[in-house]
Amino acid sequence: MSTLTKPSHIGRKISRIRELKDMKQEALAQALGTNQQAVSAIENSETIDDNKLTEIAKALGVTVEAIKNFSEENMINYFNTFTDNDFSNIQGAIGGQNNACTFNPLDKLMEAHEEIKKLYERLLQAEKDKIEYLENIIKSK
Missing domain, CATH: 1.10.260.40 (lambda repressor-like DNA-binding domains)
Known part of the structure; x- marks a missing residue:
């Protein structure tokens, strides 16, 4: 060999x-x-x-x-x-920044949920206004 x-x-x-x-x-x-x-x-x-x-x-x-x-x-x-498990290399690579969350993700989720509810309510109100407008047009004819 x-x-x-x-x-x-x-x-x-x-x-x-x-x-x-x-x-x-x-x-x-x-x-x-x-x-x-x-x-x-x-x-x-x-x-x-x-x-x-x-x-x-x-x-x-x-x-x-x-x-x-x-x-x-x-x-x-x-x-x-x-x-x-030594994160000193990672911290050194990113300038020693602490990457822990500064907010509660569940709170952010709830805020998003509330925003979506408000948007749906506005959409529903717009549809109701449209129906009322069309009914008025039909009644006036």
Whole structure:
């Protein structure tokens, strides 16, 4: 068995990044100005020229280095950093803001319900006025 490592398959990396971004081949093809078959061919290629790779990276919203260095193991490690119960990283990322609710959601729901009731009452009154107006027209004829 050879101790040589398998060469990096750039097409598979592109495919996996596209899938993680919940993007279909057709959408990537449209962003690249090509067709789905061409994207399929790219994803089956072991190597891609740098100009094309730059276009693909831009269409995917990532850097060329992100594509070249992509691995499933790195993704798992990256997402595992978010499973900590330590929220200091999150607070640091948003400027230390406290994101607790400053209002009671039930109160907001009740306010919305009361507003809807008032709107229905106005609609009902408008309909009553319309009926009265039409009845007056009929009586006057």
